[in-house]
Amino acid sequence: MGQLPRLDIKTLPGPETVLRQELDNGITFLARENFSSPSVVISGYLRVGALLEGTHMAGLASMTAASLMRGTRQRKFGQIYETIESIGARLNFAAGKHSISFSAKGLAEDLGVLLDLLHEVLLTPTFPKAQVDRLRAEKLTALAIRDQETSARADLAFNQLIYADHPYAIPTEGNKETVAQLTAANARSFHRKYFSPDGMVICVVGGIKARQAANAVSRRFTSWKGNGQVPDLSVPSVSPPKGLQRTHVDLEGKSQADLVMGIPGPPRSDPDFVSAALANNILGRFGMFGRIGDIVREEAGLAYYAYSTLVGGIGPGPWQVVAGVNPSNLEKVLELIRGELSKIIKRPPDKDELDDNKANFIGRLPLQLESNEGVAGAIVNAERHSLGDDYYQKYPDLIAGVTRDDILRAAQRFIDPDNLAIASAGPPATAEKRTSSKRGRKKGAGAARKAGESQS
Amino acid sequence: MSGAVLRTRLRNGLEVRLKEIHTAPLISTWVWYRVGARNEVPGITGISHWVEHMQFKGTPTFPAGTLDRAISREGGSWNAFTWMDWTAYFETMPQDRVELALKVEADRMQNSLFDPAEVDSERNVIISEREGSENEPTFRLSEEVHAAAFRVHPYHHMTIGDMADLHTIKRDDLYKHYRSNYLPGNAVLAIAGNFKISTMLRRVRKHFGPIPSGPKSEYSDRAEPEQPGERRVTVEGPGQTAFLELAYQGPEATHEDFIPMAVLDSALTGASNLNLFGGGISNKTSRLYTKLVEGELAASVVGGLAATIHPYLYSIMATVRPDSSPEKVLAACDDEIQRLLDKAVTKEEVTRAIKQAKALFAYASESITNQGFWLGYSEMFATYDWFETYLDRLSKVTPDQVLEVARKRLIPSRRVVGVYSPNGTTAAA
Numbered sequence: 087m088g089q090l091p092r093l094d095i096k097t098l099p100g101p102e103t104v105l106r107q108e109l110d111n112g113i114t115f116l117a118r119e120n121f122s123s124p125s126v127v128i129s130g131y132l133r134v135g136a137l138l139e140g141t142h143m144a145g146l147a148s149m150t151a152a153s154l155m156r157g158t159r160q161r162k163f164g165q166i167y168e169t170i171e172s173i174g175a176r177l178n179f180a181a182g183k184h185s186i187s188f189s190a191k192g193l194a195e196d197l198g199v200l201l202d203l204l205h206e207v208l209l210t211p212t213f214p215k216a217q218v219d220r221l222r223a224e225k226l227t228a229l230a231i232r233d234q235e236t237s238a239r240a241d242l243a244f245n246q247l248i249y250a251d252h253p254y255a256i257p258t259e260g261n262k263e264t265v266a267q268l269t270a271a272n273a274r275s276f277h278r279k280y281f282s283p284d285g286m287v288i289c290v291v292g293g294i295k296a297r298q299a300a301n302a303v304s305r306r307f308t309s310w311k312g313n314g315q316v317p318d319l320s321v322p323s324v325s326p327p328k329g330l331q332r333t334h335v336d337l338e339g340k341s342q343a344d345l346v347m348g349i350p351g352p353p354r355s356d357p358d359f360v361s362a363a364l365a366n367n368i369l370g371r372f373g374m375f376g377r378i379g380d381i382v383r384e385e386a387g388l389a390y391y392a393y394s395t396l397v398g399g400i401g402p403g404p405w406q407v408v409a410g411v412n413p414s415n416l417e418k419v420l421e422l423i424r425g426e427l428s429k430i431i432k433r434p435p436d437k438d439e440l441d442d443n444k445a446n447f448i449g450r451l452p453l454q455l456e457s458n459e460g461v462a463g464a465i466v467n468a469e470r471h472s473l474g475d476d477y478y479q480k481y482p483d484l485i486a487g488v489t490r491d492d493i494l495r496a497a498q499r500f501i502d503p504d505n506l507a508i509a510s511a512g513p514p515a516t517a518e519k520r521t522s523s524k525r526g527r528k529k530g531a532g533a534a535r536k537a538g539e540s541q542s
Numbered sequence: 543m544s545g546a547v548l549r550t551r552l553r554n555g556l557e558v559r560l561k562e563i564h565t566a567p568l569i570s571t572w573v574w575y576r577v578g579a580r581n582e583v584p585g586i587t588g589i590s591h592w593v594e595h596m597q598f599k600g601t602p603t604f605p606a607g608t609l610d611r612a613i614s615r616e617g618g619s620w621n622a623f624t625w626m627d628w629t630a631y632f633e634t635m636p637q638d639r640v641e642l643a644l645k646v647e648a649d650r651m652q653n654s655l656f657d658p659a660e661v662d663s664e665r666n667v668i669i670s671e672r673e674g675s676e677n678e679p680t681f682r683l684s685e686e687v688h689a690a691a692f693r694v695h696p697y698h699h700m701t702i703g704d705m706a707d708l709h710t711i712k713r714d715d716l717y718k719h720y721r722s723n724y725l726p727g728n729a730v731l732a733i734a735g736n737f738k739i740s741t742m743l744r745r746v747r748k749h750f751g752p753i754p755s756g757p758k759s760e761y762s763d764r765a766e767p768e769q770p771g772e773r774r775v776t777v778e779g780p781g782q783t784a785f786l787e788l789a790y791q792g793p794e795a796t797h798e799d800f801i802p803m804a805v806l807d808s809a810l811t812g813a814s815n816l817n818l819f820g821g822g823i824s825n826k827t828s829r830l831y832t833k834l835v836e837g838e839l840a841a842s843v844v845g846g847l848a849a850t851i852h853p854y855l856y857s858i859m860a861t862v863r864p865d866s867s868p869e870k871v872l873a874a875c876d877d878e879i880q881r882l883l884d885k886a887v888t889k890e891e892v893t894r895a896i897k898q899a900k901a902l903f904a905y906a907s908e909s910i911t912n913q914g915f916w917l918g919y920s921e922m923f924a925t926y927d928w929f930e931t932y933l934d935r936l937s938k939v940t941p942d943q944v945l946e947v948a949r950k951r952l953i954p955s956r957r958v959v960g961v962y963s964p965n966g967t968t969a970a971a
Contacts, residue, residue: 091617091636097567122565124904167826172894174813174901176823191821193901220838227783227841227863234781236677339780339965341673373610374598384607387663390671410674412666442615449617449636456566457908 090441090486091449098455098478099465105296106475107304111311112284115303116465117296120458126194126292126299128204129462131185131470133285133316136258143272145260147181149218149225150273154179156217159210163217169203177203181258184319184400185470191459194293198302205306211277218270229262236344236511237410239335243509244346247331248404252324282312287469291462321401324350326500327507335511343413343512347423349500351405354398354471361488361496362405363396367443368435368493369426370394370407377426378407386422388415400470405500413513420508427503434490447485451478547917547926548739552747554755555727559917559926560742561734563910569735570634570914571643573651574922576730577723578627579701580851581761588703589711589719591624592668596716597631598622599660601653606660609646616642619911623818624701627851628922634911637736641745647731648749651724661713669709672702679962680785680859683777687789687960690773691855695766722759726750732918735910763852769956781964784862786840786871789958790951792856795849795923801935802947803847803856808895809887809944810878811845811858817906818915823898830858833878839866851923856951868961882948886941896937903933 096102099118107115139146155177156163170177175192177200188208190200232238242257249255260268288307290299326349352359370378375393382392389411397403407427411419435443454460455478468477548560578590600606613620613633620633620643631650633643675681685700692698702708731750733742769791793799807814812825825831825844834840840860847856860871906912920929 094567123908125901125908164827164832167824171812171823171825171827172897174823174898176821191905193904220836223838223863223865224835224841227861230782230864231861234679234783337780341676342670373607373614380607383667385663387666388670390667390674410670412670412673442611445615446617449615449639450619451617452567452636453617453619453634456568456910 090445090482093448093451093482095479098451098481099461100479101475104465104475105300107300109283109304109308111308112282112314113286113288113307114469115300116287116289116469117299118291118461118465119294119296120291120461121293123293123458124193125191125458126197126200126290126294127458127462128188128190128200128288128290129459129466130286130288131187131466132208132281133319134186134280134282135182135184135319136256137183137253137319137321138280138317139276141256142264143268144256144264145225145258146268146272146276147186148259149221149265149268150276151179151181151186152221152225153213153218153270153273154207154211156221157212157214158206159212160206163214166203166207169199173199175200177207183253183258183321189459197290197294197299201302201306208281209310213270213274213277215270218273222265222268225259225265226262229259229265233262234337236337236340236342237408239337239511240344240346240509243333243335243511244348244404244406244507247333247507247509248327248348248350249324253321254324254401254403280317283307283310284312284314285316287466289462289465289469291458291465319400324402326350326502327505329505331507333509335509336514337511338514340512342410343416343510345409345411345416345419345508345510346406347420347506347508348404348406349502349506350402351396351398351500352496353401353403358492358496358499359398360484361492362500363398364440364443364447364485364488365430365493365497366394366396366405367446368439369430372443372446377429378423381422381426382409382419386418388412388419388422392419392423416510416512424503424506427501427506430497431494431501431503434494437490440488440490440493444485444488448482451481546739548743549926550743552726552751554751554753555725556750556753557730557921558743558746559730559732559921560739560746561913561917562737562739563734563913564736566910567637567736568634568910569637569640569643569733569737570632570911571640571647572630572632572732572914572918573647574730574732574918575629575723576627576728576922577629577719578625579699579703580626580696581723581759582696582699582703585707586711586715586719587699587707588668588701589707589715590629591701591703592664592708592711593716593720594622594624594629595664595668596656596661596720597650597654599657599664600655601649602655603649603653604646606657612642613646618643626697626701626854628919630918632911632914634914640735640737644745644749648753651726651729651750652753654720656713656717656720658713661716665708668702669705672705672708675702679777679779679781679783679964682779683785683787683960683962684857686775686777687787687857687958688855690775690958690960691789691791692766694764695852696764697850697852697854721756725756725758726753727755728758730918730921732914732921734914734917766853771955773958775958775960776963777960778963778965782864782966784868784964785962786860786862786868786875787960788858788872788875789855789960790953791956792847792854792951794851794853795928797853799947799951800847800849801932802939802943803951804899804936805887805892805895805939806882806944806948807845807847807856808898809891810882811843813895813898813902814845814847815902816849817902817912818919819909819912822902827894829878829881830875833874834860834871837874839863839871839874849923868963872959876954879952882945883952886945889941892939892941892944896933899936900933
């Protein structure tokens with residue numbers, strides 16, 4: 087095959103083009119200019135997440151994040167959204183295990199409006215009871231819908247199998263029983279206790295001068311004071327499953343079953359992460375879903391989708407294979423996937439296959455960085471995982487340096503086709519339902535980290 | 543920044559649209575074919591979508607499995623879509639790799655193999671795709687609403703096709719559909735990105751110029767007769783959540799009502815995002831959100847107006863709260879729609895609709911893929927002028943025009959009311 091793509095390093099985010107400032111109150115500010123764009127994106131996170139809510143309050147961080155826009159000391163719900171929608175902008179919050187993220191987009195001329203609103207909803211939300219009650223009802227409806235989704239149910243069951251009593255077993259959006267109990271007072275208290283500028287990251291990318299954006303952020307946020315401490319958001323490591331841990335969720339009246347199988351994966355900070363990400367690309371991403379797509383979709387024609395995902399966050403997020411299949415094909419697909427898992431730990435990929443995947447990782451970077459959202463996401467990702475301000479400029483060499491043995495080592499360290507969690511959801515199982523535990527063995531699964539970031 | 547657009551036609555009939563954009567080292571190549579679910583009859587419903595799948599299953603130059611690998615290796619993003627009026631393929635590639643995209647698209651315009659074994663294998667994949675959709679209550683509801691709204695016109699069936707046809711369509715049916723429709727004269731090639739138009743046109747001529755024009759299929763359009771009264775459909779299925787869908791008769795994209803209807807949509811359910819990529823904006827200040835969600839009858843409501851060749855649907859979908867009912871949601875919708883029929887929307891609502899559309903179009907212009915999308919997509923139901931003049935036309939809409947179009951279009955006797963009625967089953971682990 088040909089050479090790896092060559093990128094113009096100067097076009098990639100780096101210390102020369104990304105302004106970085108640390109404010110006295112613990113906020114890290116980042117900005118990159120893009121004057122070919124009429125818009126501006128704000129992206130970032132606070133060091134508060136679902137890990138702080140407690141099992142009996144599952145969903146509280148998510149509820150609190152969603153309630154921020156429901157009313158402030160200055161504005162009511164309708165006025166907040168009138169402000170944002172009348173200028174064709176958006177501002178969203180989302181809770182994860184380790185952080186609450188925010189993202190905003192608007193025309194560059196409206197950056198001040200967006201920052202005013204971001205500041206207001208973060209610092210002075212009022213959590214009006216009627217609004218939070220309504221939001222809770224909406225969330226309960228969403229959970230009732232989730233209860234009937236084969237993909238969501240298989241994923242929840244998978245997380246329970248691999249994480250058991252680990253915090254990652256609990257869905258961030260909570261469950262019906264816990265969400266039904268959440269009140270405006272709970273959200274208010276959670277906000278008062280944990281929301282702080284300490285460790286907050288805010289990144290601005292778009293058609294605005296970086297210095298101007300820095301001043302705009304600094305002017306609004308420097309007076310926000312925390313106590314100088316970031317809450318403990320670490321999680322314990324997780325042992326891999328012992329034997330084939332299997333469960334099936336019966337969902338009457340469905341046409342298709344969803345299958346999720348895998349293991350706890352490496353955190354982003356793991357030295358083998360990049361090799362594991364390439365192994366994952368080979369296994370179930372490259373082209374039309376990699377080797378798994380080749381065997382399950384292209385050769386056997388058994389599924390519309392069958393792919394693998396390596397989450398790679400702060401903690402031991404999952405490394406999983408997902409497939410949507412006719413219930414009668416469930417067992418066949420499961421065995422085909424196990425076969426591919428066996429192959430990837432038995433021998434390294436050949437040089438051409440590895441080069442193809444390296445070329446894919448390097449060559450797609452310009453496309454990932456085409457939009458303001460893409461650039462902001464990449465900068466925030468590097469900051470979240472302390473990858474360094476020149477990470478994307480070094481990235482092509484980093485990928486080029488991965489060897490066939492690196493891939494094999496990373497795959498062998500984490501994947502074992504005889505020790506897997508396997509969850510499915512769909513029509514009542516014609517397949518044997520079982521939960522077994524055989525030939526278990528321990529593998530280091532690393533320390534704390536979070537689910538949901540990209541694999542760059 | 544965005545530059546000039548070239549519009550030309552090759553001798554074989556292929557329409558070519560080229561747009562220079564020098565903001566990123568990327569080029570997005572799109573091929574749009576004027577064939578979709580609209581061109582299907584009972585017995586072969588879903589065939590356009592299936593042909594799209596087969597376009598990834600190999601030619602003599604790019605045998606099955608090599609095409610997606612070749613593009614992925616170059617870091618490209620690629621995909622394909624089939625809908626009512628069209629089938630589209632795109633590759634967004636690093637600028638120095640665009641030759642591959644041109645080669646692939648010219649090749650599969652005429653040389654796809656449709657190997658019988660691949661057809662059989664893909665049958666299962668497509669059936670699996672449909673089964674995945676059937677798992678969704680809103681798909682099942684929308685399918686029945688479409689069938690009720692279009693008794694005669696081929697917008698009657700969903701793009702995926704009816705399951706009965708997916709079991710019986712044969713290899714030769716697929717190949718015939720492919721050969722009859724994948725012709726230069728039935729296609730638009732749209733390329734946007736970092737290139738010089740003159741250089742790109744030479745490359746286009748090299749790859750696409752030699753393709754013979756071929757005889758094009760003729761389709762007779764079966765116009766939908768005037769609906770004589772309101773139609774109601776109920777879909778029963780698993781779950782605990784009810785959904786309500788209202789489908790009114792919407793204008794085709796080139797109709798003078800389309801732009802005022804877009805303002806109406808913005809006021810009633812929030813601005814529709816016509817872009818294929820990139821998120822839209824929230825709709826919490828729209829009239830129906832206020833009435834239904836703040837009124838604690840529904841958990842969410844969305845509306846949608848689509849740009850089509852023939853009159854299609856203006857749809858509203860509400861997720862009913864468990865402490866409410868579809869009947870209550872319908873009554874509240876009717877109250878709110880009556881308000882639109884009684885009195886014109888405010889100037890502020892029109893101004894907001896314009897600003898929202900401007901912002902959404904500005905966001906779209908940032909992505910080279912999205913620019914390539916609009917360059918070809920707009921040609922499927924109008925011309926690129928439709929896209930380029932959209933904001934100007936929108937900014938001239940008056941409240942009285944919105945009132946007029948509301949009175950003409952939001953007519954209960956010409957709508958379909960669909961209800962997904964859950965049977966209350968609860969999943970058990």
